[in-house]
Amino acid sequence: MIRCKRVYAPAATDDGRRVLVDRLWPRGCGKESLALDAWLKDVAPSEALRKDFCHDPALFDEFRRRYRLELAGHPEYWQGLLGMAEQGNLTLLFAAREERCNNAQVLAEFLEDELERRGPSSSPVCYADQ
Numbered sequence: 072m073i074r075c076k077r078v079y080a081p082a083a084t085d086d087g088r089r090v091l092v093d094r095l096w097p098r099g100c101g102k103e104s105l106a107l108d109a110w111l112k113d114v115a116p117s118e119a120l121r122k123d124f125c126h127d128p129a130l131f132d133e134f135r136r137r138y139r140l141e142l143a144g145h146p147e148y149w150q151g152l153l154g155m156a157e158q159g160n161l162t163l164l165f166a167a168r169e170e171r172c173n174n175a176q177v178l179a180e181f182l183e184d185e186l187e188r189r190g191p192s193s194s195p196v197c198y199a200d201q
Contacts, residue, residue, distance in 0.1 A: 073156050073182055075175040078164040082106040087160025090152065092175050094121065097166035107164060114148040116174050117141060131172040138177050152182055153189075 072087075078097045082089065089107045094115035096102070116124070116138045124134040142149060155161045161182075165175035 073161045073163065073179045075163045075165060075170075075173075075179050077170070078105065078166050085160060086162040088155045088158075089162045089164055090155070091164045092178055093164075093166050094118065095166075100166075111148065111152070113145070114142075114152070114178065121174075126167055126169055126172070128169065128172045134172075135177050135180075138174060139181055142178070142181050149178070149182065149185075152178075153185060156182060156186060 074086075076086070078091060078093075078100060088109075091097075091105075091107050091110040092114050094112050096110075097105075115121070116134075120134065120137055120141065123137075124130050152161065152163075163175040163179055165173050167173040167175075
């Protein structure tokens with residue numbers, strides 16, 4: 072299961088792997104005090120896209136479209152997240168105040184689509200008598 076959570080919310084036991092997916096370190100958070108397994112700056116939107124969006128909900132649809140294109144062009148940035156999600160709960164951490172219109176939500180949708188596209192893995196045993 073992939074979920075999104077503000078980095079300022081307390082960690083929960085069911086968060087599973089906690090990964091910060093913002094390019095910038097969140098304000099007011101000490102690196103030692105934040106419970107997280109990884110910080111993946113590269114999976115965040117590009118600097119230009121982040122500035123164009125400027126967290127304006129009216130621009131979110133265009134932001135989503137462009138960010139998904141960036142993600143599609145760099146699978147090396149998010150492939151590891153798929154593995155984490157397949158192994159258990161994955162919580163994508165973000166700092167934005169806007170809970171619904173942010174990069175973590177788009178990334179979670181993108182990853183869910185990728186997991187669905189992959190489908191269940193096939194086993195070589197399935198082909199044993201062919």
